[in-house]
Amino acid sequence: MDNRQVLVINGGKRLEGELRVHGAKNSALPLLSAAVLAHGETVFHNCPMLTDVDAACRILSCLGCRCSRSGDTVCVDAMNVSGCEIPDNLMREMRSSIVFLGAVLGRTGRCRLSFPGGCELGARPIDLHISALRQMGAVITEEHGYLDCTAPRGLNGARITLSFPSVGATENILLAAATAKGTTEIHNAAREPEICDLAECLNKFGARVSGAGGSIITVEGVPRLEPAEHSVIPDRIVAGTYLCAAAITHGELILTHCEPSHMMSFIPVLEAMGCRIYPYGGGRLYISSRKRLSAPPTIRTMPYPGFPTDIQALFTSVCSVAEGTSVFVETIFENRFRHAAELMRLGAQIKVEGRVAVVEGVSSLSGAKVCAAELRGGAALVVAALAAEGTSEVSGTCYIDRGYENIEKALRSVGADIKRV
Numbered sequence: 001m002d003n004r005q006v007l008v009i010n011g012g013k014r015l016e017g018e019l020r021v022h023g024a025k026n027s028a029l030p031l032l033s034a035a036v037l038a039h040g041e042t043v044f045h046n047c048p049m050l051t052d053v054d055a056a057c058r059i060l061s062c063l064g065c066r067c068s069r070s071g072d073t074v075c076v077d078a079m080n081v082s083g084c085e086i087p088d089n090l091m092r093e094m095r096s097s098i099v100f101l102g103a104v105l106g107r108t109g110r111c112r113l114s115f116p117g118g119c120e121l122g123a124r125p126i127d128l129h130i131s132a133l134r135q136m137g138a139v140i141t142e143e144h145g146y147l148d149c150t151a152p153r154g155l156n157g158a159r160i161t162l163s164f165p166s167v168g169a170t171e172n173i174l175l176a177a178a179t180a181k182g183t184t185e186i187h188n189a190a191r192e193p194e195i196c197d198l199a200e201c202l203n204k205f206g207a208r209v210s211g212a213g214g215s216i217i218t219v220e221g222v223p224r225l226e227p228a229e230h231s232v233i234p235d236r237i238v239a240g241t242y243l244c245a246a247a248i249t250h251g252e253l254i255l256t257h258c259e260p261s262h263m264m265s266f267i268p269v270l271e272a273m274g275c276r277i278y279p280y281g282g283g284r285l286y287i288s289s290r291k292r293l294s295a296p297p298t299i300r301t302m303p304y305p306g307f308p309t310d311i312q313a314l315f316t317s318v319c320s321v322a323e324g325t326s327v328f329v330e331t332i333f334e335n336r337f338r339h340a341a342e343l344m345r346l347g348a349q350i351k352v353e354g355r356v357a358v359v360e361g362v363s364s365l366s367g368a369k370v371c372a373a374e375l376r377g378g379a380a381l382v383v384a385a386l387a388a389e390g391t392s393e394v395s396g397t398c399y400i401d402r403g404y405e406n407i408e409k410a411l412r413s414v415g416a417d418i419k420r421v
Helices: 023-035 051-062 095-108 125-137 167-177 193-205 236-248 268-273 308-318 338-345 375-387 406-414
Strands: 009-011 016-022 041-044 066-070 073-076 110-114 139-143 148-152 160-161 182-189 208-210 216-220 229-231 252-256 274-280 287-288 298-300 325-329 349-353 355-360 368-369 390-396 418-421
Touching: 009 375, 023 041, 023 051, 023 073, 023 095, 023 167, 023 193, 051 066, 051 073, 051 095, 095 125, 095 148, 095 160, 095 167, 125 139, 125 167, 148 216, 148 349, 167 182, 167 193, 167 216, 193 208, 193 229, 208 368, 229 390, 236 252, 236 268, 236 287, 236 308, 236 375, 268 274, 268 308, 308 355, 308 375, 338 349, 338 368, 338 375, 406 418
Parallel strands: 016 252, 041 229, 160 182, 298 325, 368 390
Antiparallel strands: 009 390, 009 418, 041 073, 066 073, 110 148, 139 148, 182 216, 208 216, 252 287, 274 287, 325 355, 349 355
């Protein structure tokens, strides 16, 4: 991806129309890694065209899989998996690449990889992943920035209690446990919709996973998994981004191909601020924002079903022009206010102290040159620029492209004056 590309946005245009929500990045990546476990060709529908998905497919190719795409359908043939090592350059491309660990270890009995890269949001320790796999019989050594993992006696079921409901650790355990001997219980498991999507896909492969969506997940290991067809769930964070774009521009949008039930942690916040939002069947959601919004007093990020850390930056943008003062408390990542300084270039009034940001709403923002430093913060800058008076340039588009499929084309289709140059 060309880092010299920028999004040029002439703000002040009211968004109006219909937008389709693409498949979830945070679901597609663990699903693609799960394909390693299936002996044959798996077909994924509604798979988004994102740079992170491209990186996952390159990882699969390095492992000996054959990958192909036609539109939003991706086929992964893992019949002849021959590799167990993921090159350092591919691991560095995305933070969630660690999810391949459980799948490759489960399929080949060995996995060698480096620590993952991606957005710099602060520490994302993988000790929960390593501890869980060790409890299942994996032998893991670390040397020169690489993890060397083997299962000399195979993986065995275990009772694993996570100290934090980590999404990545829950996914890795699910993947490793699917073909392990015996039964695995995951206590304090992550409850995100993406976990349920992975469990559903694994069960289509022939796995025996129950309890996904709750805090205890049980996996009865089976000897072998077979391929199947599966559709990736809609991206709730992309849907939330479009809702925020409508809210900040006093717009009116209909979102299609979305799942409103996955967004109940933040839809009520927008409603309390003054937006009219309602679902009307068939995966559609309506939002209207006709007047200046009122600032919500406090927003605290929490694991699902709490307010998502991934949507926090977007709400910071919306609150920057809301009437009143909002306090954001970030409990997941310690470095997730990097967008605040860039929003201040647009005229936002934000004070950051550690994991707390205080946002005092201003009457209007002004166009400026800003730079995305990570995925969701970059989307937040785009959303703010849509409402700013004058012209803004958002650089760092390589981060935005990791999670949004042609964001400029989507927003332009509903009235935004935005182009990529």
